[in-house]
Amino acid sequence: MNFYRVIVIGMGKRGMHHATTFAANPRFQLAGICDIDAAKLAAAAPKLGNPKTSTDAAALAKELQADVFCFCTLPNLRLPFIKLGIETGAKLIAFEKPVAMSSAEGIEMKKALDKAGVKAVVSHQHRYGEHYKQVKEIIASGAIGRVHTVYGTATGWAAHMLSHLIDYTCWFNDYADPAWAMAQAAGRGKLADLHTSPDYLAGVVHFANGVRGIYDCGAGAPDVPEVPYWWRKCRIGAQGSDGFAEVMTGGGWRAVTKNGASSGPGGMDYNYDMPPYIQQMVHWLDDDAKVHPCCFANAYKGFEIMSALYRSVAEGGQVALPLTEGRDEIAALKEKLPAKKVILTLAESAKEYPV
Numbered sequence: 396m397n398f399y400r401v402i403v404i405g406m407g408k409r410g411m412h413h414a415t416t417f418a419a420n421p422r423f424q425l426a427g428i429c430d431i432d433a434a435k436l437a438a439a440a441p442k443l444g445n446p447k448t449s450t451d452a453a454a455l456a457k458e459l460q461a462d463v464f465c466f467c468t469l470p471n472l473r474l475p476f477i478k479l480g481i482e483t484g485a486k487l488i489a490f491e492k493p494v495a496m497s498s499a500e501g502i503e504m505k506k507a508l509d510k511a512g513v514k515a516v517v518s519h520q521h522r523y524g525e526h527y528k529q530v531k532e533i534i535a536s537g538a539i540g541r542v543h544t545v546y547g548t549a550t551g552w553a554a555h556m557l558s559h560l561i562d563y564t565c566w567f568n569d570y571a572d573p574a575w576a577m578a579q580a581a582g583r584g585k586l587a588d589l590h591t592s593p594d595y596l597a598g599v600v601h602f603a604n605g606v607r608g609i610y611d612c613g614a615g616a617p618d619v620p621e622v623p624y625w626w627r628k629c630r631i632g633a634q635g636s637d638g639f640a641e642v643m644t645g646g647g648w649r650a651v652t653k654n655g656a657s658s659g660p661g662g663m664d665y666n667y668d669m670p671p672y673i674q675q676m677v678h679w680l681d682d683d684a685k686v687h688p689c690c691f692a693n694a695y696k697g698f699e700i701m702s703a704l705y706r707s708v709a710e711g712g713q714v715a716l717p718l719t720e721g722r723d724e725i726a727a728l729k730e731k732l733p734a735k736k737v738i739l740t741l742a743e744s745a746k747e748y749p750v
Contacts (some may be wrong), residue, residue: 399422399680400423402426404416404428404455405454406432406435407430416672426459429438429449429455436691437620453707456482456483457481460483464479464483466491470496470590474507483646486680487513487676489518490570492519493557497723498698498702498706498720498722512644514687514691515692516691517690518607518689519689521644522638524644526642526643530567534633538638540632542639544608545564545567546611546630547629547632548610549629551626551747552593557596558697561600562643563631564608564633565696567633570696572716573700573703575601575710575712577704577713578707579597580593580595580596580728581737581738583594584737584749586729592728595614598707614739618741622644622646623645630742638650638651643651644691645663647662700716705727709730
């Protein structure tokens, strides 16, 4: 059995999730790991079969020339690592959401990947939960009729959660092309965070197939009372001519269709979600036709939507999609957003959005 050699950059929580799952898959050989924190490397290596370690990502990548270059770093380090993976011969690059911190950077990433012909995947791995898959199956079966609206809410701020909300609603809408987006935002607190975004964003997206997307993310988002854990208060679903189906990241799924009401359990679990996400990289590496569902093309469509929502906040009005030129949306938001304290929907959100 042939295998693919992997290096993982970043030994934080998500880096360890990736590295552990790569190491457990017989089709991958975890050849190296990297982190700027030597103590993290020393702690991680024995748990991962003692791969080669380094605090220098470029040196490690050039030495090992791995088939898969995976990086799980802070979001300000996207383009340099995409270029490093390409330069060192990776066949596939895997990385965390959000895709990039500006459309200018995202466009450069897309150009580099397209030119090199390198596969890439973005870790929207929640979709592998049984509750997510159940909702997708209900929608795809036609049980809720003609889909006219998709929606996503989350109490976590946009840099962490909006990419997920958009990607899964696009999945429910079969990744139809978006036509335009419009949004409003409030709160400057998280503009100082490394995961940079407004404290609260609400917006709409119109898709070319007529479906409307509605997004409500951050400090002003509604509660999901079925879910006790704050970070998993995410509600994502679709409404159709004959009913609706929705998933709650930490609270199962439910649906009302022409056949009646139904519901079931489910909760986000990295131990469950990561193995199929990693295994489908094998499938795509083995066969170009077996495109990974978290492929860069799908994630980039959602990234353009997110960038357009930010632009609408900064510039006003509707923003046409796809984007034709790159900008620094975060810089524009820092100039535009007023210094007004965000109004919280949930008292418990105060721990993340001090007022």
